[in-house]
Amino acid sequence: MSKVTTQREGNVLVVTLDNPPVNAFSTEVRNAMADAVGEVAADDTVEAVVIRAEGRMFSGGADITEFGSAPVHPTLPELIDAIEDLDKPVVIALNGTALGGGCEIALGCNYRIAVPGAKIGLPEVKIGILPGAGGTQRLPRVVGVEEALPIIVTGNPVSAQKAEEIGLVDRIVAPEALREEAIAFAREVAGRAEHPVSSRRTDRIEGSDPAVFDQFRARHARRLQGLDAPAKCIEAVELATRLPYDEGIAKEREFFMELVNGDQSKALRHVFFAERQAGKIDGLPKDVQPLPVRKVGIIGAGTMGGGIAMNFLTAGYDVVMVERQQDALDRGTAIMRKNYEATARKGRMTGEQVEAAMGRLTPVLDMQALADCDLVIEAVFELMEIKKDVFGQLDTICKPEAILASNTSYLDVNAIAACTSRPEQVLGLHFFSPANIMRLLEVVRGDKTSPQVLATAMDLARKIGKVAVVSGVCHGFIGNRMLGARQDQANALLMEGALPAQVDQVLLDFGFPMGPFQMADLAGLDIGWDPDKTSSSTVREVLCEQGRRGQKTGGGFYDYGEDRQRTPSEAANAVIRDFAARSGNEQRDITDDEIRERLLYPMVNEGALILEEGIAQRAGDIDTVWVNGYGWPPHTGGPMFWADTIGLDKVLAGLERHAERMPDVKISQLLRDKAASGGRFNG
Incomplete structure (x- = not known):
């Protein structure tokens, strides 16, 4: 079946794009679209054109x-020019x-x-390039520079x-009514003597203030620091106000080629594809079907439990949230409502959507309320004894087919699963704080986790808007x-003479949003600290x-x-x-390069x-974890892609050079x- 079809509606030719899933303008589509444009140009009975999509x-x-890759004609800029050059309204x-x-x-129409x-x-x-088919030159001509x-x-x-x-x-x-309205609109404008052509407009850019x-x-200096593509985007739009269209479009193409061949765009494209590849699980049978999940249980109404619950409520799931004390339950639900209302004030939700989400929440004090849940996620203290006790109780309360998940960030999921009679139904779901905002979800596959349970977790991750990465069981998983490993070195550097x-x-x-000691102060230095055992x-x-x-106390490392x-x-x-x-550590000056x-x-x-x-299936999965969960700068592609870029021989040489000061690092x-061999982690 053709990915582009044409159909006559009287004096209007309707051109329909149908290239699922996203109707991308591939070479095949561009060729078919060019043929349709040629058909319009050659047929005097066609007085107007409608372009639409399935x-x-x-x-x-x-x-x-x-x-x-080498450009294949017609390129997208050539196709848009051909549309714009038609003497009939589009x-x-x-x-x-x-x-x-x-x-x-659309701008070419x-x-x-x-x-x-x-x-x-x-x-x-967002993938390190600029619009390369006239976008930087046509858009300001249509909407003005400031927009x-x-x-x-x-x-x-x-x-x-x-x-x-x-x-x-x-x-x-x-x-x-879109198709019919588009045809009617095309007939309405067909008789006009002139039609707006984006590339020829100057009314919205004349007299633009260079300031x-x-x-x-x-205004955006901090956000754009160190990034190549945004700087070139601004420059290209600026040139649209100073150069004739043909010269501006030539500069746009020059910038595009410079960026697309640069390291930052390669890294960002790697991140784009790595996120999508992460959803593919090695060894999972192709015919495995996810289990149905309609009701979700959350144990714990604290910061993590409340944030996790919001993911499912927003996605339309019924949620039962369990706490031990009424005040903790009330406090948790109040914070959830406050967060939802803040989102609504920003225009990202309506008041009705807030009420609908909160209406799907059932806050309770009795764990027996989890009996009919399809998935239960515990978000209690990060202590193995507590988690084992919780899972032992869940095993007796939950229906046999229910999935039991731990939000542990470090602990042994196999040991937790062993406390139940259904280890095949147990896995880790490591959400990142704040759980209702952070995109990453580490899905921890236990030794006995069933393929169906794993497939269900990955399917749920997609439905609640998370980027999911599968990890095996080890202390701390991937992230x-x-x-x-990084924090060990940060602490060691303080002992040798560096300061926070x-x-x-x-x-x-x-390019990180914060360093290790800023992060420690933000989280609180007293996490895990016992004043009675100090x-x-x-x-x-x-x-x-x-x-x-x-x-929170006005002082920590800062x-x-x-x-x-x-x-x-x-x-x-x-x-x-x-x-x-x-401690007997000799202090010295330490260079930024060594740090x-x-x-x-x-x-x-x-x-x-x-x-x-x-533990990880592929290097791109590790990059996905660090870009989405830990603030690794995306324009470097993640730790493994960055290492590929600078050269693994350089990384190895650096590890060997510092080996005496890093005795615990096993290469x-x-x-x-x-x-x-001159190889790479990412193929």
Whole structure:
């Protein structure tokens, strides 16, 4: 069946795109579209054209798998030019999302109509490139510079209503009437002597204030720091106001090729594909079907339990939430409502949706209420004895086919499963805090977890909007195991002469949102600290003993003012120096390069060990965990892709160079082998 079909409706030719799942403009589609345009140009009885699409969206854009390959004609820019050059009006009917090339096709048409739920945007910057088919030049000509800049530079789409407000859409129509309305609109404009042509418009860019661009750069400086694509996007839009269209489009193409061949775009495209590959589970039978899940139980109404519950409530599931004490239950449900109402104030939910979500929640004090749940997730204290007790109770309460999951971030899922008579129904679901916001979900497969249970967990992850990665059982799984390797070195560096601000700044400069000591202060230094058993055995323990327990007390590794802005702390630094002296550690000046290598290279090495042991299926899964759960800068592709980029021989040499100061780091044989052969973790 053809992916592009044409149908005559009197004097209107209707061109329909049908290339599921996202109607990508692949080579085959572009060829068929070009043939349709040629048909229009050659037929004098065709007076107008409607371009539409089947499915739930108009188009997700260009076929990303073709990026980096030699161009195949007709290219998308050539196709859009051909549409724009027609001497007959072209109306595009947007039945849903139109992104990237889909939006650029729309810009090449004379008129645009859309359904109320449509979203229109140019997200190319999110994979490290800019719109390369005229988007940076046509969009400002259609909507003006101030509206075009955020759409192009942030990559975030706008709603149909916003698009109509700024002139990107001419009319909004009911979904069921879209095709007929588009044809009627085409007939309505067919008799007009002139039609708007995006590339020829100058009315929205004439007299643009050059200061707008510098102001935009300044306003978004922190967000855009170190990123190539946003800078080029701004420059391309600026050129649209200063150059004739043909010269501007040539610069856009030059920028596009520069970016698409650069390391940042390669890394971001790797992240894009790695997230999708993570859902494919090695060894899972192709015919396995997920179990039905309608009701979910959550044990614990604290920060994690409440956040986990919100994921399922938002997705339409009924949730039973269990706590031991009424005040804890009331506090947890109140926080959930407060979070939902904050979301509604931002326009991301309606009041009705808030009430519907909270209406699906049943808060209880009796675990017997979990008896008819299809999935139960415990989110209690991270102590094995407590978790074993909970799972023992669940085994007697829950129906035999129920899935039992632990939100543990470190503990042995096999040991937890062994406390039940159904280890095949047990697995780990490690949500990341705040659980209602963070995208990552580590799905921990126990030795006896059944394929059907694993498939169900992955299916549920997709339905609640998570990026799921399968991990085997080990201490800390994928993410926290590697985090531990980094934290060990961060602590060691303090004993050798570095201070928290220097260590953190190295990671901030690399692109992390915060460093290890900022993160510790934010979480609270007293997590796991027992004041009754304190013995001044670590720097962290001494700080807690002095009342410096992080942001919440106004001081930890840093000092914090009323606005919670951090400043280096002389008090904390004195504790560090004193502890190092008492421990017999010689202090020295440490370079930023050494800090970066000693923080990041052991992480890569730990990732290699994780691959060796079969804890992770593929290197891209490790990258997905760190980009989505731990703030690894996406434009470097994740720890394993970054190591591939700089060279595994360089990583190995750095580990060997610092080996004397890192005696506990066991260098991976997989890393040694790949470094010797010039190989990569990511194929």
